[in-house]
Amino acid sequence: MKILYSQKHLSHVPHYEIFDGHQDHHAEAPSRVENIKKSLIANGFKISNPIKTTPLYLIKVVHDKDYVDFIKNWSVYSYPSVFPYNDLSKNRRLTNPLANLGKYSFDLYTPMHQNVFEVALESSSLAYDLATDVAKQRIKVGYALCRPPGHHAEIAKMGGYCYFNNTAIAAQYLSGYGKVAVLDVDFHHGNGTQNIFYGRGDVLTVSIHADPNWKFPFYTGFKEEIGVGNGRKKNINYPMPKGTTDNQYQKTLEKALVKITDHRPEYLVVALGLDTHRDDFFFGFKLTTKYYTKMAKTINSLDLPTLIVQEGGYNTKLLGDNVVSFLNGFI
Numbered sequence: 034m035k036i037l038y039s040q041k042h043l044s045h046v047p048h049y050e051i052f053d054g055h056q057d058h059h060a061e062a063p064s065r066v067e068n069i070k071k072s073l074i075a076n077g078f079k080i081s082n083p084i085k086t087t088p089l090y091l092i093k094v095v096h097d098k099d100y101v102d103f104i105k106n107w108s109v110y111s112y113p114s115v116f117p118y119n120d121l122s123k124n125r126r127l128t129n130p131l132a133n134l135g136k137y138s139f140d141l142y143t144p145m146h147q148n149v150f151e152v153a154l155e156s157s158s159l160a161y162d163l164a165t166d167v168a169k170q171r172i173k174v175g176y177a178l179c180r181p182p183g184h185h186a187e188i189a190k191m192g193g194y195c196y197f198n199n200t201a202i203a204a205q206y207l208s209g210y211g212k213v214a215v216l217d218v219d220f221h222h223g224n225g226t227q228n229i230f231y232g233r234g235d236v237l238t239v240s241i242h243a244d245p246n247w248k249f250p251f252y253t254g255f256k257e258e259i260g261v262g263n264g265r266k267k268n269i270n271y272p273m274p275k276g277t278t279d280n281q282y283q284k285t286l287e288k289a290l291v292k293i294t295d296h297r298p299e300y301l302v303v304a305l306g307l308d309t310h311r312d313d314f315f316f317g318f319k320l321t322t323k324y325y326t327k328m329a330k331t332i333n334s335l336d337l338p339t340l341i342v343q344e345g346g347y348n349t350k351l352l353g354d355n356v357v358s359f360l361n362g363f364i
């Protein structure tokens with residue numbers, strides 16, 4: 034298994050998030066990735082740095098060109114204050130930076146600052162670099178230790194701590210070599226990946242997550258969202274109840290894998306979140322550290338070239354053990 038990590042993420046330190054009007058501790062901290070890295074080394078996994086950088090044109094296939102330029106050109110630490118409140122501004126070129134900040138954001142958890150472009154580009158590069166190896170079958174399994182995460186980033190919206198959608202960028206690249214399935218096992222709905230591939234028949238998107246009637250991102254992740262046009266029936270959501278256990282999760286995962294097999298993919302991208310753990314900061318599901326090995330073994334039974342992309346997971350004390358448990362299911 035090839036694992037990529039980069040220390041560039043250390044310059045991404047969100048000061049706080051605004052939840053229900055309050056300044057809260059920001060959960061997406063540098064210690065997340067450092068803790069995972071430490072556990073991987075302690076457990077004998079070899080870690081390398083990326084060699085390749087994601088080409089800008091590829092990011093602009095997945096994301097709106099103006100959105101990418103907005104992130105590239107931003108220079109101060111900021112949160113949005115006003116969001117677009119009707120459609121009259123839809124096709125207007127907005128010149129006020131604060132208007133664009135609201136236009137390209139969907140929450141108050143995801144601050145902008147001068148290093149966002151650099152760190153988001155590097156994060157995506159871990160996934161892209163491994164995708165080039167997976168596509169050419171130089172490796173069977175890769176794990177990209179991405180930070181910031183990406184699966185909430187939509188075509189032209191950042192949110193949920195995400196700026197560029199690392200999972201979608203890798204899936205887009207792989208789709209040039211064959212049909213792709215994306216399996217999102219993060220606690221939260223992968224709204225960004227759904228949004229990006231919603232009309233695509235060649236990239237199946239499957240997400241198992243907390244019911245949006247109960248948890249973030251609230252507006253998407255429902256069963257009825259099945260895709261449109263060529264993408265009809267190529268988007269599958271499994272909203273799960275509070276307190277979901279290992280057994281409940283396993284049953285749903287097995288159903289999801291049947292759908293993935295039906296799609297006949299040549300490549301699999303797993304959006305890996307460990308915020309499904311029973312002691313995670315979100316305290317939503319009740320999955321155990323031991324179960325992640327079984328989850329991974331079940332996914333690996335598909336026997337596909339697989340790229341695992343790190344998404345969420347916020348209990349830094351457990352994150353390393355949980356990633357190691359998951360990766361053990363692939364070796």
Ligand SMILES: [Zn+2]
Nearest residue numbers: 219220221345
């Ligand atoms: Zn999450």
